[in-house]
Amino acid sequence: MNTQDQARPLLEYDGTTGELCLIFFTNLLFSVLTLGFYRFWGTTKLRRYVWSHMRFQDERFEYTGTGKELFKGFAAACMVLAGIWLASTLLHAILLRATHSNLIASLPTIALFLLLGVLKASARYGAERYRLSRTMWRGIRGGMTGSAIGYGVRATLYSALCFVSLFQLITWTSMRLAERRINTASFGSGAFRFEGRAAKVYGAYLLTSLGYAVLFGVVSWLFLKPMFHVIHDMRVPHARHLPVAFWGNLIGAYVAFVAGAWLVKSFYLVAMARHIAGNTSFGGMLSFSSTISVEGLVRLAGVNLLLLIFTLGFAYPVALQRSLRFLANNLHAQGYVDPATLNQNTLREPTMGEGMLSLLDHGGAL
Numbered sequence: 001m002n003t004q005d006q007a008r009p010l011l012e013y014d015g016t017t018g019e020l021c022l023i024f025f026t027n028l029l030f031s032v033l034t035l036g037f038y039r040f041w042g043t044t045k046l047r048r049y050v051w052s053h054m055r056f057q058d059e060r061f062e063y064t065g066t067g068k069e070l071f072k073g074f075a076a077a078c079m080v081l082a083g084i085w086l087a088s089t090l091l092h093a094i095l096l097r098a099t100h101s102n103l104i105a106s107l108p109t110i111a112l113f114l115l116l117g118v119l120k121a122s123a124r125y126g127a128e129r130y131r132l133s134r135t136m137w138r139g140i141r142g143g144m145t146g147s148a149i150g151y152g153v154r155a156t157l158y159s160a161l162c163f164v165s166l167f168q169l170i171t172w173t174s175m176r177l178a179e180r181r182i183n184t185a186s187f188g189s190g191a192f193r194f195e196g197r198a199a200k201v202y203g204a205y206l207l208t209s210l211g212y213a214v215l216f217g218v219v220s221w222l223f224l225k226p227m228f229h230v231i232h233d234m235r236v237p238h239a240r241h242l243p244v245a246f247w248g249n250l251i252g253a254y255v256a257f258v259a260g261a262w263l264v265k266s267f268y269l270v271a272m273a274r275h276i277a278g279n280t281s282f283g284g285m286l287s288f289s290s291t292i293s294v295e296g297l298v299r300l301a302g303v304n305l306l307l308l309i310f311t312l313g314f315a316y317p318v319a320l321q322r323s324l325r326f327l328a329n330n331l332h333a334q335g336y337v338d339p340a341t342l343n344q345n346t347l348r349e350p351t352m353g354e355g356m357l358s359l360l361d362h363g364g365a366l
Contacts, residue, residue: 006334007289013328015053020317023049040074040353041067047131047366050324056137057337064141065134065353073130073355080119081359088112114156120360122152125181127354131366132185133347138339140188143347144181151180171205171272172198178276188342190283196275204271211264215257223253262301266294277331283342286335300326320366 027042044067051063088108096105125148132142158173175196182194226249270292277290304322307315 007332008334009328010056010286010288010331010333011328012055012058013053013324014055015050015321015324017318017321019049020046020321024317040070043067043070043366050320050366051135054324054328059138062136063134064136065130069130069351070353070355072351073353074358075355076352077123077355077359080356084112084115116360117159118149118152118156119356120152121155122148123354123356123360125151126350127357128181128185130350130352130354132187133345133349137187139344140339140342141345141349142185142187143345143349144184144186145347146180146184151177154180167209171202174198174201174272182276182280186345186347187282188345190285190337190342192280192282194276194280196279201268201271201275204268208264208268211267212261215260215264219253219257219260223249223256263298266297266301270294270297283337285337285341286333289332289334290330291332292330296326296330 023042023046027038027045030038031042044063044065047063047065051061054061088111091108092105095107096102099105125144125146129144129148132144135142155177158169158176162169162173175198178196179194182192185192226245273292274290277288281287300322304319307319
């Protein structure tokens, strides 16, 4: 059998924890000395290391982004958000003075929050487009078409549909947004293609919803019920009079629910990741699959969280190293990409980095 017809790891990662630690603590030192200004160049340095230690078909990737581009993106995002906030504040004052109605005067504030939701979703799309456009393999770069704002509007409207449908359209929404991102992405002249069906993962979503309900019942029985008994017995429901047992149960309920919710949600996340990977292809040459498991995802996230909590974030390089190896080990592909068949990408490159994402969202691991 041709080995190209067998599923194999898509990526090979050969970075080391020691080198990541050196980059991380060097970036941290310079960021402190420059009051955070260096972080754009630090992020670029970290990305260049990670990209250069990822291989596909024995050829390494290259990251060509710069710290200056990230800084320009951040500065532009700050000006946009400041302008939107100022306009909203002025409109609020003008409408309040003209109409003397708090309801009408609140319309600009409502519009502001809706716009921030659109910008947040747009920022994720824009960040993917920027990072892909700055990724090279054998001299060929990636790219994305489409409008980031258009993606943000769709994501916001889909969120409204989910709410109206009592969240029964969540799987459909996830599929359509994944379709929008993947089907506009390309590498050189080769295009990515995704054809997913929400019905395939809807069962996992229903089981997850049932799991949340069961979890809430168990946590309520174990922790919340004793709390109410304490309040009833004391007949003085003032916080300063509540005993340690009350706060212990409250903290226990929070921790148990958060941990349990992550475990329950992992079943849905794994089902979604496998479905998306298994229904994605590239240029008619590669088909993808995922071997991610619930046990593996929970172990990765749980250990990484503990590392970050008990080291106050200083174990970030260790957590990142574990995440990168997890990605490389669980993403598989069948087929072979002949570089001679790929022409250079002719799409227009973004001129700035993903500044809006760093303001409105965490920005991802890298």
